[in-house]
Amino acid sequence: MAFGRRGSVQPKPVNDSPPPPEETPAPPAPAPETEAAPEAEAAPVETADAPESKPAPKTPEPKPAKKAEAPAPKPFDLDLPSASAAANERLAEIKVLVFNDLLEAVDLGEISKLAPEQVREEITDMTAEIISMRALVLTVQEQTQVVKDICNDILGLGPLEPLIERDDIADIMVNGAGQVYIECDGKIELTDITFRDNAQLMNICQRIVTQVGRRVDESSPICDARLMDGSRVNVIAPPLAIDGAALTIRKFKKEKLNLQSLVDFKSASPEMAKVLEVIGACRLNILISGGTGSGKTTLLNCMTQFIDKGERTITCEDTAELQLQQPHVVRLETRPPNLEGAGEITMRDLVKNCLRMRPERIIVGEVRGPEAFDLLQAMNTGHDGSMGTIHANNPREAITRVENMIAMGGYSLPAKAVREQIAAAVHVIIQASRLRDGSRKITHITEVLGMEGDIITLQDLYTYEFDGEDADGKLIGAHRPTGLRPNFWDKARYFGLESKLASALGMGG
């Protein structure tokens, strides 16, 4: 039968008396198990988070909003503005009731395989049927809400769905069932979204990770995955996460930022952007350094803009995020071990293999371990214009981090030899930072000059200087050239970019 329908809806009356009017009675007896149970077994992921008969409050009273000043749209205020807690509770009960009837009537496992639009249509029809059979009194708005919530539970990420739909959110952070934070405009704020309970949250986590062929439970409580739209997901489940599963989603931005948008956001000055352009075009080897969420990957993506159409570029990432516009790109992705703990392909495996693929440029999404050595080697052996990001708070620290990664990789090289490798391989470090007012800035363009004795010498070409703070706590500052003449001047001349560089650095020809 199409849609896995089991025939017309036959809601089980709550009791023998005629269907109750508006007020739903005390929670219905647990959904009659007769037929639904085996289905629930067959498709645990879809059905498991069917609301239990216990009508746990789904939408508690909105927490005191922290997002006071910004009159941002609040799509997660789904309930009627005037809805009181009692009305919310009633709606939650109705949802449970309708959901249980739906369970009776359709095979949710089957239905969730249909195209989302079809599912919505089907659920809308059936919900209307159930509501009229049960003689429930709902406003049009409430009915739409019930349908939407049920669809989200079956298809999507339940209460998170409205957040997923928003384009202005960078991260979603779920700390157990009762707390969902988002990062919006660089600020972290608490939402009034909650899950029914930890079981519902775990089910949603499970649904996400099964899509990439993984599993999350007590025996393998840590898991990385990806949403259909490319967003990156990390789940850490109890018992490691003490207060319920922690789910972190780095939303995938469809509209990638380019260098011009960074200038528009004042993350870089127009002149600074020009210097970056020259750096990209001169095929310098670049490390992009920054903290978590500081904009490293975004910046790396921007820098790839300046790769020539004809160049063979190979990208290595843990989760493919980069979006190169050039035609000749090979994209590689690492692979975590499978359920039996076998089959892992590390970043190092990828970078090493890359070298046998005749690359002209190698781009490593995130340098975190011994692959640092292989990337340096690539940079030192004619793959100019290679790039990678690294987690560090300033350019000097970025160098130290690379040294440490190589040391931890078990190479028995003297420290000085490692430093010489680094000094020869890396030409420029670009530092990205997320400042305390939430803004993201490129704070340094720093050149690696070479060695002086045992020390790698660096020189800043551009820095962001703080001048103070305004009344709203926004930092005031400016990007300023240091006035030093870059070592790559001759390269810029070779590529015919000398005068552009000179003007961007505020120097006469």
Ligand SMILES: Nc1ncnc2c1ncn2[C@@H]1O[C@H](COP(=O)(O)OP(=O)(O)O)[C@@H](O)[C@H]1O
């Ligand atoms: N300069 C910027 N201005 C505003 N938002 C930015 C900027 N750079 C990055 N972002 C946003 O910040 C989030 C994190 O950026 P990402 O590049 O993934 O950080 P990282 O790789 O350092 O963890 C993304 O949502 C991205 O769109």
Ligand SMILES: [Mg+2]
């Ligand atoms: Mg990143």
